[in-house]
Amino acid sequence: MNERTIEVAVTPQAEAPASGVERADAAAGAPKRRKCRVTARDIRRFAQAIGESCPLLDDDDESLLAPPLFCQTLAYEELPLELLPPDGSPKELDVPVPAKRVVGGSSEFTLYRRVRAGELLAVVTTLKAVRVKHGKSGPLYLLDVETQCTDPEGNPVSTEVATYVKRP
Amino acid sequence: MSDLTRFYRLRPGELSLPLPLPTLSLEPTAGQVFMFSAVTWNRHHIHYSDEAARAEGHQGVVVQRALIGNFLARLLTGWLAERGEIRSLSWKVVKSARPGRPLRCGGDVVTVEELGGERRLRCELKVVGEDDELLATGNATLILH
Numbered sequence: 001m002n003e004r005t006i007e008v009a010v011t012p013q014a015e016a017p018a019s020g021v022e023r024a025d026a027a028a029g030a031p032k033r034r035k036c037r038v039t040a041r042d043i044r045r046f047a048q049a050i051g052e053s054c055p056l057l058d059d060d061d062e063s064l065l066a067p068p069l070f071c072q073t074l075a076y077e078e079l080p081l082e083l084l085p086p087d088g089s090p091k092e093l094d095v096p097v098p099a100k101r102v103v104g105g106s107s108e109f110t111l112y113r114r115v116r117a118g119e120l121l122a123v124v125t126t127l128k129a130v131r132v133k134h135g136k137s138g139p140l141y142l143l144d145v146e147t148q149c150t151d152p153e154g155n156p157v158s159t160e161v162a163t164y165v166k167r168p
Numbered sequence: 169m170s171d172l173t174r175f176y177r178l179r180p181g182e183l184s185l186p187l188p189l190p191t192l193s194l195e196p197t198a199g200q201v202f203m204f205s206a207v208t209w210n211r212h213h214i215h216y217s218d219e220a221a222r223a224e225g226h227q228g229v230v231v232q233r234a235l236i237g238n239f240l241a242r243l244l245t246g247w248l249a250e251r252g253e254i255r256s257l258s259w260k261v262v263k264s265a266r267p268g269r270p271l272r273c274g275g276d277v278v279t280v281e282e283l284g285g286e287r288r289l290r291c292e293l294k295v296v297g298e299d300d301e302l303l304a305t306g307n308a309t310l311i312l313h
């Protein structure tokens with residue numbers, strides 16, 4: 001693997017591109033913002049999906065504490081299937097690089113506190129960087145997507161930077 | 169005296185490190201992968217279609233990166249038993265896990281620090297599959313109450 005890595009800071013004001021990577025960078029810097037109410041049902045379903053036991057409380061019970069990585073459920077925008085790429089992968093990864101296959105690579109998750117049922121969270125998702133590595137089998141495009149969750153007062157709840165790998 | 173109790177009774181310099189964490193053994197099923205896609209609203213076809221996953225060079229349906237992280241989180245929260253919290257958790261998938269195959273999550277506590285009245289543990293983690301094949305590496309910072 002050629003260790004040379006091009007790192008591109010993503011900003012909405014990126015200059016005119018000279019390569020596919022930089023074009024992706026210029027197109028995808030704007031953060032997406034939305035607000036999400038967490039319900040006991042959301043927490044219960046997430047807990048069951050990761051294989052944890054969870055008390056069967058009523059949906060209006062606000063004492064239920066979510067598993068640590070619960071905010072992963074808020075990472076992807078809830079778009080209809082027809083607005084996703086043909087492979088159904090998240091729209092957040094739909095950047096104009098010459099690569100179609102994508103797979104999750106790594107994550108850095110910072111947890112400031114646990115989430116409880118009933119909370120209203122502000123979610124901001126941003127494509128932070130697009131990097132390319134040149135290997136023997138061709139280029140790999142690494143997409144760093146950050147998901148920040150805060151409470152209504154702006155206090156941080158969690159931040160995840162997930163890196164996805166796209167290949168031709 | 170349990171391993172976790174030792175962290176309360178002994179000073180950091182008195183602890184013998186690295187301290188192995190208990191192993192979490194599990195076997196994600198196709199149903200679990202499907203449920204995790206549903207709750208995260210992840211419609212990517214490599215997580216539900218063997219045919220689509222093979223067409224992209226995988227051996228079959230792929231267990232989500234995010235679900236692998238939750239297995240590591242379960243390992244840590246199970247060990248902490250409500251006497252501490254995860255402050256950070258990082259992991260990197262080095263080989264795709266597949267449903268129907270056994271996994272083992274484990275690791276070690278490698279450092280213990282006292283910072284501002286808190287006891288902070290740093291852990292090195294890994295997920296292995298059959299024949300000890302490495303599937304993911306990770307590290308975590310824990311705070312004890």
